[in-house]
Amino acid sequence: MRSKHYRTCPLCEAVCGLEIAVEDGRVTRVAGDREDVFSRGFICPKGASLGALHTDPDRLRRPLVRSGGVGDFREVSWEEAFAEVERLLPPILAEDRQAVALYAGNPNAHNLSGMHVRPLTKALGTHNVFSASTVDQMPKELACALMFGRPLAVPVPDLDRTDLLIMLGANPWESNGSLCTAPDFPGRLEALRARGGRLVVVDPRRTRTADDADQHITIRPGTDAHLLLGMIRVLFDEGRVRLGRLAPFVNGVEAVAKAVQPFSPQAVERRTGVPAQTIQDLARSLSGAERAVVYGRIGTHTTDFGTLAAWAVDVLNVLTGHLDEPGGAMWALPAHTSRRTPGPGRGFEVGRRHSRVKGYPEVRGEFPCVTLADEIETPGPGQVRALITVAGNPVLSNPDGERLARALATLPCVICVDPYVNETTRHAHVILPPPSPLEKSHYDMVFYGLAVRNVAKWSAPVLPQEGLDESDILARLGLIAAGMGAAADLGVVHEMLEQTLLAQAMRDSEGLTGRSIEDLRSQLAAEQPLDRAVEILVRTGAYGDQFGARPGGLTFDKLRAAPHGIDLGPLVSRVPELLETPSGKIELAPERIIGDVPRLATALADLPGPGLLLVGRRDLRSNNSWMHNLRPLIKGPERCTLQMHPQDASGHGLADGQDVRVTANVGSVVIPLQVTDRVMPGVVSLPHGYGHSASGSRLRVASERPGVNSNLLSDAGRLDPLSGNATLTAIPVTVAPA
Numbered sequence: 018m019r020s021k022h023y024r025t026c027p028l029c030e031a032v033c034g035l036e037i038a039v040e041d042g043r044v045t046r047v048a049g050d051r052e053d054v055f056s057r058g059f060i061c062p063k064g065a066s067l068g069a070l071h072t073d074p075d076r077l078r079r080p081l082v083r084s085g086g087v088g089d090f091r092e093v094s095w096e097e098a099f100a101e102v103e104r105l106l107p108p109i110l111a112e113d114r115q116a117v118a119l120y121a122g123n124p125n126a127h128n129l130s131g132m133h134v135r136p137l138t139k140a141l142g143t144h145n146v147f148s149a150s151t152v153d154q155m156p157k158e159l160a161c162a163l164m165f166g167r168p169l170a171v172p173v174p175d176l177d178r179t180d181l182l183i184m185l186g187a188n189p190w191e192s193n194g195s196l197c198t199a200p201d202f203p204g205r206l207e208a209l210r211a212r213g214g215r216l217v218v219v220d221p222r223r224t225r226t227a228d229d230a231d232q233h234i235t236i237r238p239g240t241d242a243h244l245l246l247g248m249i250r251v252l253f254d255e256g257r258v259r260l261g262r263l264a265p266f267v268n269g270v271e272a273v274a275k276a277v278q279p280f281s282p283q284a285v286e287r288r289t290g291v292p293a294q295t296i297q298d299l300a301r302s303l304s305g306a307e308r309a310v311v312y313g314r315i316g317t318h319t320t321d322f323g324t325l326a327a328w329a330v331d332v333l334n335v336l337t338g339h340l341d342e343p344g345g346a347m348w349a350l351p352a353h354t355s356r357r358t359p360g361p362g363r364g365f366e367v368g369r370r371h372s373r374v375k376g377y378p379e380v381r382g383e384f385p386c387v388t389l390a391d392e393i394e395t396p397g398p399g400q401v402r403a404l405i406t407v408a409g410n411p412v413l414s415n416p417d418g419e420r421l422a423r424a425l426a427t428l429p430c431v432i433c434v435d436p437y438v439n440e441t442t443r444h445a446h447v448i449l450p451p452p453s454p455l456e457k458s459h460y461d462m463v464f465y466g467l468a469v470r471n472v473a474k475w476s477a478p479v480l481p482q483e484g485l486d487e488s489d490i491l492a493r494l495g496l497i498a499a500g501m502g503a504a505a506d507l508g509v510v511h512e513m514l515e516q517t518l519l520a521q522a523m524r525d526s527e528g529l530t531g532r533s534i535e536d537l538r539s540q541l542a543a544e545q546p547l548d549r550a551v552e553i554l555v556r557t558g559a560y561g562d563q564f565g566a567r568p569g570g571l572t573f574d575k576l577r578a579a580p581h582g583i584d585l586g587p588l589v590s591r592v593p594e595l596l597e598t599p600s601g602k603i604e605l606a607p608e609r610i611i612g613d614v615p616r617l618a619t620a621l622a623d624l625p626g627p628g629l630l631l632v633g634r635r636d637l638r639s640n641n642s643w644m645h646n647l648r649p650l651i652k653g654p655e656r657c658t659l660q661m662h663p664q665d666a667s668g669h670g671l672a673d674g675q676d677v678r679v680t681a682n683v684g685s686v687v688i689p690l691q692v693t694d695r696v697m698p699g700v701v702s703l704p705h706g707y708g709h710s711a712s713g714s715r716l717r718v719a720s721e722r723p724g725v726n727s728n729l730l731s732d733a734g735r736l737d738p739l740s741g742n743a744t745l746t747a748i749p750v751t752v753a754p755a
Contacts (some may be wrong), residue, residue, distance in 0.1 A: 023050050023580035024476030025461060026064040026126040027454045028644070032195040032461050032468070033064055034581060036478055044068030044455070044479075054584040055472045057321045058198030061193060062638045066649045067455065071480070075646055075715050076436045077450035078483055087426060088443040088713020095485055099493055099503040101447050105430040106403060106497060110141070115373075115399040117498075118145035118392060122409025123153065126463040129547040130451070130487035133495070134407055134509065138382075138580050140495040142177075144370055145392060145401055152414055153315060155740040156323030159380055162365035163607035164331060166597030169466060172331065172346035174310040175588055176205045176469045179344040180214040181302060181309035184715060185241050185330075186316025187744075191635040195314050196351075198461075200466040203229065205469070218300070219244065219291075220316065221632055222535040222660075222702060223695045234299075235697040238630045239747030240289040241313065242322040242617055244296065245329035247285030249276040251300035254338050259304065261338035266593050273332060276611050279618040280290035281347030284322060288621050304337045308344025316632070319746045322617050322740035328610050335605060340592075346596055347588040351465035352473035352561070352571055353554035360598025367609060373399045377462045377741050385741030386415050387733040393424040403430035405494065407450075412440040413642045413708055414742050416731035417683055422711070434490055437646065443713035449494075451487035452724075455479040460551045460576075471589075473571065474582030476549060488547050513545035518553045528563035537564050542573045546720055551576075594648070613739055627698065629665065631730060631748040632680070634702045642706040645719040657724025658691035660702040661752065664690045669752055676755035679703070681730035683750055687755045688725050701752060703727040705745075 022037045023637065024628070034053025038046040042500040047067050057340035069481055076463040080098030081090035095099075109116050119138055125131035138146055150158065158168035174182055176199055188196065194342035200206055206216055206229055218230040219241070227233040236244060252258050253274045260267055282293035303309050311333045315610035317326040333338065339345030350356075368378030374391040377384055384392075389411065392401040404425065412418045412425070418440070425431060433442040436450045459476040485493075492510035519537050523529045529537070538561030544547045553575035555561055576583065598604050638650040645651055659679055661671070671677060678685055681702070686701070696702050708726025735744040 022477070022479045023053075024479060025459050025474055026067065027459055028067070029193045029592065030195055030198050030464050030467070031202065032198055032464050033061070033200045034474070035060065035064055035067065037067070037455070042480065044071060049333065050137040050581060052581040054501050054582040055468075055470060055474070059204065061199035062650060063644065066647045067645045070455045071455050071648060071651050075717055076453070077438070077448060080450065081438070081445070081448040082448045085189055085651070088438065090438070090448070098449060099497070100449055102432055102494065103503045105446055106432065107500065109403045109430055110498060111493065113399060114142040115145060116401060117141050117143045117403040118389065118401045119143065119407065120386070120389065120406045120411055121148040121410045122407065122414070123149040124408040127461070128408070128487065129458065129460060129493060129551065130463070132514065132547065132550060133488050133491035133510070135512065137495045137498065139457040140498040141405075142753070144379070146158060147386045147389050147411070148383055149386070149409060149414060151383065151741050151747065152319070152385045152743045154196060154318060155380055155742045156318040156327040156737055157605055159367070159740045160323050160327040160331065160610065163609060165595065166330065166362045170194055170348065170366065170595060171467055172334070172340060172348050172598070173467055173469055174312045175344050175347045176202070176209065177587070179209065179308050179310050180207070181217070181306040181500055182209060183217045183219070183299060183309070183311045184226070184309070185219040185313040185634055186318070187312060187314035188220070188635055190224045190229065191637045197312065197314075198266050198464040198468055202446050221697050221700045222634065233330060234291055234295060236286070237290045237625060238700060239320045239322070241320065241324040242289045242329055243316040243621065244283050244291055244335060244613070245326060246277045246280040246617065247282050248300040248303070249273065249329065249332055249336065249451055250280045251282060251297050252304060253277065255301070257300065257304040258336045258493050259338040260335065261342070263335065263338070263340060263592060263603065266366060266596065267335060267603045267726055268600060269604055272606035276606065276614045277620060284621050287361055287624055290625065298530040301447065302331065303339070308336065308342070309339050310334060310345045312346075316746055318742060319744060321735065321737060321744050321747075322620070323742045325613055332605060335603060335611070341408050343587070348591045348593065349466050349468045350471050350559050350589060351468070352585060353462060353551065353558050354466065355522070355558050357525070358593050359593040359596070359601065361601040364599040365599065370516040373397070385743070386411060387741070387743050389415065390417065390421045390424045390733065393428065402428060403432075404428055405432045406441060407434045409747060410439050410441045410642050413706060413726055413728065416724055416728050416745070418708070418728045420733070421569055421683065423488070424725075434487065438713070438715035439642065440711045440714055443711060449490045450484065451490060452484055453480070454483050456482040457486065458545065458548055470587055471585035472582050473576060473585060474579070475548070475573070475576040476580075477577070491550065514546070514550060517552065518550055522553060522557035526557050526563055528566035530555065532564065536542065540564055545646070546575070580671045585603045609739060628749050629699060629701050629752060631679070631750045632700060632702050632746050633705045633727060634660070636704055639704070639706055642709075645709060645722075646716045648718050651718060651722055655689065655722065657688065657704055657707045657722070659688045659752070660691045660693050660696045662694060662696050662698045662700070663692050664698045665701070666690070666705070671752065671754065677752050678749050678755045679730060679752050681732070681750045684729040685734045686725040686727075686729055701750065
């Protein structure tokens with residue numbers, strides 16, 4: 018029996034539409050969906066490998082329980098697995114709820130079941146919450162929270178209408194975009210240039226994106242914030258500040274002008290290596306263009322000054338009149354989000370509590386992942402003795418991974434929701450595998466909020482589900498944590514989520530005034546709990562039918578009947594209704610951020626030395642570490658190499674292909690050398706996510722080409738103090754023959 022299915026790819030932020038051919042229950046072909054309203058047939062190697070992921074023999078189908086040492090497991094039934102969870106977890110919770118930690122990886126953002134992570138956290142009652150956000154994007158979330166009132170109020174470049182894009186620390190030709198959902202990002206960049214626009218890339222590497230740029234500016238790693246504040250200084254010095262329509266909605270312009278005084282183009286040149294004239298030209302081009310935007314991503318966030326860099330990007334867009342304007346930086350209006358009445362909001366608090374050992378302030382309810390090992394190893398009240406991971410591999414993704422691995426080996430309770438036995442889950446006492454992406458429905462709750470065009474698409478499961486749905490796994494863990502037991506009715510959790518969403522919608526929507534929760538629930542057309550949650554949000558959202566109060570509005574039935582998605586139009590201006598600061602305005606100079614500028618000014622004196630600085634890099638075939646276990650994605654030339662400029666290789670007496678030892682203050686790795694002029698002198702580059710040689714893991718394909726873990730070189734004691742984000746860029750290293 019043959020069938021054809023359409024769904025959204027869940028493997029990166031680009032949300033590309035896929036056309037999947039199935040014959041007798043087996044995926045025979047995955048191609049781009051040419052009729053998808055957003056991606057128009059674009060596909061990358063990751064999406065094409067979705068069938069290989071489903072059939073991967075190393076992907077777990079049934080739960081595992083530890084039967085001996087690390088990596089020694091036996092396959093059990095779901096009932097046995099949850100019975101083991103109930104044996105291990107509640108006694109620790111009963112003694113001290115802070116003794117349990119939870120770590121959530123970034124696949125949760127690609128997954129509807131991620132809605133159940135927060136209820137699980139509340140059921141655990143612990144403050145020890147960690148996530149991949151603090152190795153990736155927390156600086157941007159914090160900056161947006163303080164400026165606009167919400168962490169996920171992240172403006173994105175309006176790629177399809179801009180005439181000038183200045184891009185820092187991003188490589189969308191390889192990453193497909195990040196904190197900017199744009200299928201066929203490369204095609205959109207080519208279209209920008211074809212219509213006469215300009216692309217400027219600032220990066221210490223000549224990436225594939227830089228190859229496509231009109232101008233590539235090399236910069237000393239870790240100094241993006243200096244460059245951006247230098248550009249802001251030029252705007253003030255030359256009278257180029259233009260707030261435009263936003264003028265009545267902006268506070269703090271004078272405070273910014275005062276804060277950037279130390280950052281003259283000449284002082285910034287000495288720190289960044291970017292000529293003063295280039296800094297001036299960038300600022301002038303940005304202010305003079307009718308439609309222009311600055312966009313910064315992971316290379317700017319994973320630094321000692323990540324929050325300042327994230328903040329400065331949006332300050333530049335505000336001061337040049339390019340925020341909330343077509344062709345500038347704009348906010349999506351996704352189908353599952355409702356508009357709000359303009360006015361003051363609750364704002365955002367940081368540091369409501371602090372981590373036990375290092376005293377790091379929480380941001381968004383979580384502590385920096387760099388301190389997870391501290392909390393496990395340090396004795397005393399609140400010492401972490403149990404860990405739950407949900408779709409995360411912190412041993413590979415966190416700094417000083419070997420130390421974290423040693424810490425995990427001491428825990429009496431590790432529970433992992435994960436489809437693989439990897440470098441982290443090999444330490445588990447129970448592994449609870451979620452179903453394949455092809456076995457569950459899909460709607461991009463996170464990434465439609467970061468999209469460069471407003472669209473909506475719901476995807477039905479392609480294949481029958483084996484095992485337990487991930488939402489049921491998380492709900493069951495929550496019931497155990499709440500003391501209700503493994504046998505409690507899962508419907509309690511799903512009904513609670515439903516009622517919470519409906520109650521929120523009734524508070525926010527005038528169209529639902531006088532309606533009852535029971536009445537609204539009776540009108541839901543979706544069958545599965547997570548789909549019903551999507552339906553509630555979409556029907557009460559900005560385009561929704563408000564459960565009949567707005568005839569012709571968006572419904573779940575309309576989503577279900579549109580397998581290629583529904584185009585909701587280009588981005589629209591959202592100020593002032595989007596702003597949720599206490600003032601109801603854009604806070605251009607939040608006290609917490611402005612207070613950190615002197616630290617950046619002090620670093621102006623840190624002039625380049627003779628050593629090497631390590632940066633990361635992305636590859637189109639790799640997003641998360643588990644993708645290295647798919648043979649279609651690891652074929653081709655060796656990608657886990659150390660890139661070094663010929664000038665540095667010659668100076669160190671090193672040759673292409675030679676094994677070299679890379680040493681930082683916390684560790685060292687041995688890796689083949691790739692001599693290339695694609696990195697600037699003084700810079701070396703390693704990709705992330707490798708290091709698949711740990712005993713006890715079950716990643717047979719990945720272990721054939723294990724590579725090395727770049728985070729063995731990153732120092733867990735080094736982080737952006739505002740956001741708690743790990744510093745993974747500009748790491749001082751030495752390189753010598755192995």
